[in-house]
Amino acid sequence: MFEYTLCKQDLRTRARAGVFTTPHGEIPMPIFAPVGTQATVKTVSPDELEDLGASLILANTYHLYLRPGPDLIMRLGGLHEFMRWPHPILTDSGGFQVFSLQDLRKVDEDGVTFRSHLDGSLHRFTPERVVEIQEQLGADIIMCLDECTEPHDYHYNQAALERTHRWAERCKNAQTRRDQALFGIVQGGIHPDLRAQSAAFLVQLDFPGYAIGGLSVGETKEEMHRILDMVTPLLPEHKPRYLMGVGSPEDLFEGVSRGIDMFDCVLPTRTARNAGLFTRQGRINLRAARFAQDPGPIEEGCDCYTCRRFSRAYVRHLLRVKEFLGYRLATLHNLRFMLRLIDEIRRSILDGTFVEFKTRFLSEYQIVPEEVREEQRSGTRATH
């Protein structure tokens, strides 16, 4: 059922193009998955998502567990039926959110106890429980419970990693549905030996896909790239590799170059709602006064609904006065930008021109400086 077919291996980088088969359709890879935290990608409808070219979306187990609850979603036919998205869905384990709760959670060997950020009520996730919840939700790809750590502290990462490995085994044993692909998650912070241990351990468990977790959580881009450089060669060639919670436009290129097949990130959707719009030259802040009377589209040549139909001046007005439609139009553009970009990346791999495309894109695209990214990071990850 869950087969990764390699279509083309780039000869000059580790970039690769493939297809991953799921019960709700094929996922072309590399892929960017928009984030639909609460069973909706914020501001857009499933039909709009389809028009944008999305083929996989992510939903958050933590949020759906709290509201409306996995029992309810299961009784209504599962997540696909509930949100009317007939294409592939991935759910995370909820671990990332729970470990982000800081003072509200307590981890032990068996699992993690936490208080809801909504009402302070007490809950408990164990490996078995998060698999059960994800089976109720019914996504195509589900994730093991892992302990998400601060990436630098070696001893803490070592202890957490061992627990994460025991949890991975328990998740695998807990799985009862065969129509869901359970992915293992490589952890180990920024420490190559821990990452290698983690990859080796998880590979022998023979998961149908592997995620690389614990990145984009406070380390530098260089640290992230070093880890990717060493981890992906340790993962099986015939399984997809998923870089969780990443990325920006430039991250797609850097990840793909290092053999990554899957990305998800709230960046395009959240940034859109804050008037940050992607263009091939870099991100623009549509709140800037210079766009007030600009009759042109967000991005010349873009084929999204927003760019085909509305001016920068109008979208800027809507965002300034906090109108719902403004958030939607900005989101549609940013998602289309990312989905078109990953599609072009894939085609360039198939054509054998990935390196040229990467060079050209990165020479034109002005990257948001690290300190700005750093500032935005906590926000970007908070509900992810």
Next chain:
Amino acid sequence: MFEYTLCKQDLRTRARAGVFTTPHGEIPMPIFAPVGTQATVKTVSPDELEDLGASLILANTYHLYLRPGPDLIMRLGGLHEFMRWPHPILTDSGGFQVFSLQDLRKVDEDGVTFRSHLDGSLHRFTPERVVEIQEQLGADIIMCLDECTEPHDYHYNQAALERTHRWAERCKNAQTRRDQALFGIVQGGIHPDLRAQSAAFLVQLDFPGYAIGGLSVGETKEEMHRILDMVTPLLPEHKPRYLMGVGSPEDLFEGVSRGIDMFDCVLPTRTARNAGLFTRQGRINLRAARFAQDPGPIEEGCDCYTCRRFSRAYVRHLLRVKEFLGYRLATLHNLRFMLRLIDEIRRSILDGTFVEFKTRFLSEYQIVPEEVREEQRSGTRATH
């Protein structure tokens, strides 16, 4: 250019079906106009509005004057081009909002001085200025500046009315564009003699259409009906009659019965965002627990996008967790409900079955009690 063609006069009531011609197309009447306060009908795109069957929308001069400003909209080609709505638009004069500002405004013979609710900055509307602003915005139907009063105080209404009449003359004289229909507004509170005076005065100014203002602002439904009963016969037969800021589903029937051709109200859109959904049996509160697991559509048989595609359980979930898509799906349903209702009303007039349709509808539709309406009224009108 602005011609009202009467297609059918109901024989048993004053209901009538007609067509009003504008530079951006014909408006079938009676008509319900969704409210697009800030150059967008909250949560929906112009394409969605078109699909819903809207033919006229209203935008608010007060809000657009403050942001983004009429100069900017004019430079971008006017309101139709700015918001990409190629069909008829009506703008109000801004008077209603300014007079709602209470302590922030001061009226004199020449006009009204007020402070922006946004930043406290000082502004002034005169009859000439509001016509100028509306000419910059470029709607098909524009409104005279009128003084909106508390409806019961006779002497205040009398004084305000005389000023409103002088302002109506000044508005007419100030108009320079011939491609906009300037409507006069009948005032006079709940006092039949003042209403009669107002109608007589405005009719001799020969406006292309007449609004009835100052209703649904604190009087009872019976008081409103009494005023409509006496005012519409005083207005010319070959001009449209517009009941401003009204109404609910039942108001459409009561207004149409009394010869009203045009309605606008934020009720369907605002109520939707508060989880109040219209059905032929009455308004339902989708937050109610009994809908939590309801797999059916908001309303059986409804042809709107929401009802064709999503369950009550899903829309309820989205509204509970405050997701943008929830507001949109609820709005789409309520607008479709109102637009389909006014369309069916029009067809029943053409068929000669209006009275039967009204009787049947009102026997099935449970009206929201007066005290609930009273509570909601200030909210409903606040940004109207």
